[in-house]
Amino acid sequence: MRRRIVLFSNVSLDGYFEGPDHDLGWQHVDDELHLHFNRELARMGGFVSGRRTHELMAAYWPTADRDPAATAPMLEFADIWRAMPKTVFSRTLHHADWNTTVVREVTPRTVAALTRGPGGDLALSGGELAASFLAQDLIDEIRLYVAPVILGRGTLLFRPTEQPVPLTLTGTHRFTNGVTLLHYARSGPSPLDG
Template identity: 50%
Template sequence: MREIVVHMMLSLDGYFEGPDHDLSWHLVDEELHAHFNEQLATNSTFLEGRVTYELMEEFWPTADQDPDSPPTMREFAGIWRAVPKIVFSRTLQEVGPNASLRAEVDADEIRALKQQPGGDMTLGGVDLVETFRRLDLVDQYRLYINPVVIGRGRRLFETADDPTDLELVENRRFGNGVVLLRYTVRRP
């Protein structure tokens, strides 16, 4: 069974982005990027909201064409193009190659996707993460805590109104000070 995994960078105080969508505080070096590539290359699907999809689609399809791009970035550009994407948006009319569009989350469709063979599915986009969490569709949280306090912006669990029981199954410190906390969702 495939699992749905939230893969998210956070500040120590729980923000995924700063004011005006600032991500400059994300500490992604070669070691961390290589780890991301290792994790994401085995995925069967990227599940993304519109904002995340547009941000990624703006840069990654051609990032490996820049000769100054580090090897890990060139590698991820290939991963991005290869992994199928499902984009959830009520405003987009079309998406790029290797992507399909959904106007809303159909929990039964997602549960059916989870039953198919293949690698895990990575979930991106804070509003989409909250929708999947509320529908009890998330299986894992792979949270990368950056050693920075940004004080304001948007929090990952800003609208959560009910508890989710989690179990810490992995932690790892990277050389740049980022800490991975990987949790699985406990279900009765």
């Protein structure tokens, strides 16, 4: 049985994953939500991201325990992030530290090779990379964490597609800070199953 590709993303109510100039300050990540992320992500078999997302994570999480403002859930996630195998899709990055493999192209073949590896499912993040995976129908589940904010502009998580992508809602959860999890699964077979 192959590992599934699971997209995790914070989004605004109007569908943006980041505000103008890559602003993420609107996200509502309190201790309750952070502990939820830790619980879900610790079960994954690896993190899959693009270069920008990986560099953003690598700039903070390896040394988060030196930050006096870091909360207990943040410190717990730092341990999870450091230990987790990571795959970065990038045409420009030649090397990455912290248990990271660089892959050049998003293709059904390269993604299928990842899903045949050992361990749990793979946590996909990053809007640009998600668009590439979605365009090739390579996402098995989508977990959207919808923040109670309308940004009005920024970068949309989902770009126009040639064909509809049918999904099945498998669960919801409302956090006390107003963020709502919408958990979807693909409705049909994946090209990765063949």
